[in-house]
Amino acid sequence: MRKFGLIGKKLGHSFSKRYFTEKFAREGIADAAYELYELPNIADFPDLLTSEPELVGLNVTVPYKEAVIPYLHGLDESAARIGAVNTIRIENGSTKGYNTDxxxxxxxxxxxxxxxxxxxxxxxxxxxxxxxxxxxxxxxxxxxxxxxxxxxxxxxxxxxxxxxxxxxxxxxxxxxxxxxxxxxxxxxxxxxxxxxxxxxxxxxxxxxxxxxxxxxxxxxxxxxxxxxxxxxxxxxxxxxxxxxxxxx
Known part of the structure; x- marks a missing residue:
């Protein structure tokens, strides 16, 4: 099972969870799930990756779009120029940040x-x-x-x-x-x-x-x-x- 999710401080009603859950159902993507991960502090991010080894992708919302950058292994060129990340790709234990906004x-x-x-x-x-x-x-x-x-x-x-x-x-x-x-x-x-x-x-x-x-x-x-x-x-x-x- 591939896991995707959203990290933020207070997530409440999430567009991302609804959007991707509906996408998986509509397109018959049975091996994927999207979850919400509320992090009281961005310092909890490494523990999340350790506890959820099936994670392959994350979205990032406020207030962590900038704060997450020091915890990533790499940045896409546009994310580096903007100085903010809202998407993370996780592959073989490596994390790379992107800005899809x-x-x-x-x-x-x-x-x-x-x-x-x-x-x-x-x-x-x-x-x-x-x-x-x-x-x-x-x-x-x-x-x-x-x-x-x-x-x-x-x-x-x-x-x-x-x-x-x-x-x-x-x-x-x-x-x-x-x-x-x-x-x-x-x-x-x-x-x-x-x-x-x-x-x-x-x-x-x-x-x-x-x-x-x-x-x-x-x-x-x-x-x-x-x-x-x-x-x-x-x-x-x-x-x-x-x-x-x-x-x-």
Missing amino acids: FIGFRDTLQQFYPVGESAQALVLGTGGAAKAVWTALEELAIPYTSVSRNPAQNQLHYESITPDVLQAYTLIINTTPLGMAPDTTSVPAIPYEALTPGHYLYDLVYNPEETLFLQRGRLAGAQTINGLPMLYAQADAAWEIWTNERHR
């Missing part, structure tokens, strides 16, 4: 946004999710500017996003938790009145399916997408990594 975002963005010479992205937020987005944009050669409440060098403050500034960016990506349930009335502070049908809004939030950020974009005629396709794409990429179908 980056893969999921990159692949769904290519289907959603027409990447051309005029492509220019505004990334709202500078946290862990933003790092995966930055790496994907760099791989796709899409120039971007990040927006933060505490901007570093070459970043913008939200107060700097005027209607004129917004016209220069056709792609706007929300990597912040603003608008996520239960706080569905919160929204990034940008001049929504300046949005046009030429804008594309990508929100990494998927609950609710349409955040206020996306709703305002839709009402302005912009193209919109939430984080659900990315969530499914990153799970599929993890499965390909675990089963040797994706070599990275």
Whole structure:
């Protein structure tokens, strides 16, 4: 029996367990199981591997996406650039970390946004999710500017996003938790009145399916997408990594 699972501090209702359990049933994969492994501390990770020798793949969620890295034998190039891991492949006692958030975002963005010479992205937020987005944009050669409440060098403050500034960016990506349930009335502070049908809004939030950020974009005629396709794409990429179908 091949075992897969999710590690985190508090797991509660897990998308991953439901997704993979349904996948195994739907595709007749009888030799696989997916479990939840709550770890009070990341220092418990080696003991988990010892006690579960049938583990061949793990997903990683907060707060361990960065903390797990010192416990791994190796890192995929993109995971090393991002500095975060959400997928681990285990083979012959060796562990290698990957970031499929980056893969999921990159692949769904290519289907959603027409990447051309005029492509220019505004990334709202500078946290862990933003790092995966930055790496994907760099791989796709899409120039971007990040927006933060505490901007570093070459970043913008939200107060700097005027209607004129917004016209220069056709792609706007929300990597912040603003608008996520239960706080569905919160929204990034940008001049929504300046949005046009030429804008594309990508929100990494998927609950609710349409955040206020996306709703305002839709009402302005912009193209919109939430984080659900990315969530499914990153799970599929993890499965390909675990089963040797994706070599990275």
